[in-house]
Amino acid sequence: MSNEEIRNIILLSCNSLDDHDFEGFLNLCVKGFKYTIKVFSPELLKDMVWLEHDYEGLKVLFEELPDHLQRNEKISRQLSYPLVETSAKKIKVTTNFCVYKTDLDGKSSIFCIGNYIDNVCYINNKYFLKERVVHLETRDLGIGLHVPI
Amino acid sequence: MTSRDKKLWQEMPSLPDFNYVSGEVYTQPEIFKKEQDKIFSKTWHFVCHESELSKLYDYRVYDYTGKSIFSIRGEDGIVRSFFNVCSHRGAKLFSMPSGNAKRIKCFYHHWMYNSKGACTGIPRPSAYSDTEVKKEKMGLREIRTEVYLGMIFINLSDESENLHSYIGNALDDLSETMSMQPLEVFHYNKILIHSNWKAWQETNMDIYHEFMHVVLRKTQVNAMPMEDRKLSIFKNGHGGSGASLKASYTNYKGFANRKDEVGPLPGMSVSDFKFMNIFPSLTIIARGTAIRIDNVIPLTPHTAVIEMRGIGVMGESDEDRRARQKHHNQYWGPFGRNVPEDIIAAESCAESYRGSAGKYQIISRDEDGTGQDDIILRSFYSEWALHLGINPGSLKEIK
Ligand code: FES
Numbered sequence: 001m002s003n004e005e006i007r008n009i010i011l012l013s014c015n016s017l018d019d020h021d022f023e024g025f026l027n028l029c030v031k032g033f034k035y036t037i038k039v040f041s042p043e044l045l046k047d048m049v050w051l052e053h054d055y056e057g058l059k060v061l062f063e064e065l066p067d068h069l070q071r072n073e074k075i076s077r078q079l080s081y082p083l084v085e086t087s088a089k090k091i092k093v094t095t096n097f098c099v100y101k102t103d104l105d106g107k108s109s110i111f112c113i114g115n116y117i118d119n120v121c122y123i124n125n126k127y128f129l130k131e132r133v134v135h136l137e138t139r140d141l142g143i144g145l146h147v148p149i
Numbered sequence: 150m151t152s153r154d155k156k157l158w159q160e161m162p163s164l165p166d167f168n169y170v171s172g173e174v175y176t177q178p179e180i181f182k183k184e185q186d187k188i189f190s191k192t193w194h195f196v197c198h199e200s201e202l203s204k205l206y207d208y209r210v211y212d213y214t215g216k217s218i219f220s221i222r223g224e225d226g227i228v229r230s231f232f233n234v235c236s237h238r239g240a241k242l243f244s245m246p247s248g249n250a251k252r253i254k255c256f257y258h259h260w261m262y263n264s265k266g267a268c269t270g271i272p273r274p275s276a277y278s279d280t281e282v283k284k285e286k287m288g289l290r291e292i293r294t295e296v297y298l299g300m301i302f303i304n305l306s307d308e309s310e311n312l313h314s315y316i317g318n319a320l321d322d323l324s325e326t327m328s329m330q331p332l333e334v335f336h337y338n339k340i341l342i343h344s345n346w347k348a349w350q351e352t353n354m355d356i357y358h359e360f361m362h363v364v365l366r367k368t369q370v371n372a373m374p375m376e377d378r379k380l381s382i383f384k385n386g387h388g389g390s391g392a393s394l395k396a397s398y399t400n401y402k403g404f405a406n407r408k409d410e411v412g413p414l415p416g417m418s419v420s421d422f423k424f425m426n427i428f429p430s431l432t433i434i435a436r437g438t439a440i441r442i443d444n445v446i447p448l449t450p451h452t453a454v455i456e457m458r459g460i461g462v463m464g465e466s467d468e469d470r471r472a473r474q475k476h477h478n479q480y481w482g483p484f485g486r487n488v489p490e491d492i493i494a495a496e497s498c499a500e501s502y503r504g505s506a507g508k509y510q511i512i513s514r515d516e517d518g519t520g521q522d523d524i525i526l527r528s529f530y531s532e533w534a535l536h537l538g539i540n541p542g543s544l545k546e547i548k
């Protein structure tokens with residue numbers, strides 16, 4: 001097992017989302033993949049779920065994206081060095097992110113910050129994403145996003 | 150000639166009053182100021198759902214018309230609201246958006262208040278002896294607060310009609326859904342938008358824009374005959390669906406399973422869709438299994454904050470809550486299908502009017518109050534005109 005390979009999975013997953021290579025993203029995931037975006041609300045004093053999908057749900061979402069109205073801002077996920085924690089039961093990877101958007105005039109600004117808690121598994125000599133929980137710090141996302149973070 | 154030259158572009162549409170709106174209603178600072186004085190300082194404003202103040206002494210802080218205000222459930226169970234301002238020298242009493250406070254202590258010089266707004270303590274008060282500065286006279290500024298269907302409203306005017314009378318019958322069609330079971334807010338977020346507040350509110354009143362959202366194109370436009378879709382307007386400028394509209398979720402792949410995932414709210418079937426706009430800035434939308442309450446708060450002529458709440462059933466199972474959250478998020482979350490598209494629309498129109506490239510907007514669709522009639526928009530602007538004394542199309546004073 002190599003931590004470098006594990007980290008590469010995280011980087012590749014973000015690059016493929018940045019590039020709208022959704023097939024490439026799903027190829028990094030197992031069929032039982034679960035994806036959740038969580039946000040804490042200081043107004044409600046509880047966690048909120050802003051997106052929750054299984055593998056099939058994401059696949060459908062990706063298929064439907066081209067029909068949606070979007071602003072065509074470029075989204076770029078910048079990552080910290082992923083922290084890999086391996087136990088007998090699982091491989092947990094924590095990565096902080098800062099996501100920038102660049103508008104059609106070329107102006108970049110921060111879209112959101114937060115972290116990924118990824119659960120990675122090892123099947124047939126390859127690493128795959130088993131679960132991703134996105135913890136968002138940013139709660140005002142402007143027009144929002146049709147694509148998972 | 151099919152395009153229009155400068156003169157033609159600037160000509161007022163030959164349409165009846167309230168069938169078109171000047172772009173300047175979105176941009177003129179004087180109009181914005183008038184709206185603040187004549188609409189927002191006098192009409193009822195939704196501030197939070199009662200589930201956000203479920204326990205005694207729970208409070209919620211929010212901004213409205215540039216003022217910080219809080220609502221608190223008092224020791225007698227009654228919700229009251231106050232300016233979030235210390236009577237001493239104006240420090241803000243609460244800095245967090247919510248919490249629980251049996252006693253309210255100002256951080257600055259430790260003056261104390263209770264949940265009814267009375268000043269209960271002034272440290273070393275003897276220095277004020279023989280003056281009017283005594284705790285009996287130093288209470289907080291209270292704001293009229295009333296509750297309707299679990300929604301807490303405030304009114305900055307002491308003279309306006311009461312909330313029940315103000316709402317009238319506008320929420321009758323939603324009352325079963327909103328009152329048969331205790332409800333709870335599970336989603337809250339605020340978004341700063343770069344548009345005049347009305348351009349946002351129009352997205353909630355303009356049912357013709359179903360064409361913009363692929364989800365609505367697929368699930369709603371053909372779900373029932375247009376002539377059977379009834380829209381209603383009420384006194385005070387409120388307006389929305391007259392009876393349940395229908396959606397066919399099976400026509401949009403990602404939403405196809407909605408009916409199997411969680412039961413409908415009382416008074417609705419999973420495919421029902423109701424909405425009501427309460428003048429000036431509140432919208433309640435119920436889609437069979439989940440409710441959205443959305444509120445727009447003007448900041449400047451060119452910016453506003455929209456506040457979004459998702460509502461579910463209090464005490465429901467985790468499984469039901471997850472499904473309800475999912476149904477809410479599918480449309481209305483920041484990663485949802487519709488709300489991001491609505492913000493794009495509001496900001497896009499605002500940009501045109503900001504640069505005066507856009508001159509008038511047309512709200513003259515007439516389908517006898519059915520289908521995609523603009524009747525709700527016209528009713529909104531008629532009410533707006535009553536408050537401001539200005540015709541929204543010609544910008545002339547109304548005598
Ligand atoms: S400003 Fe609040 S106690 Fe002085």
Ligand SMILES: [Fe+2]
Nearest residue numbers: 352362487491
């Ligand atoms: Fe919309």
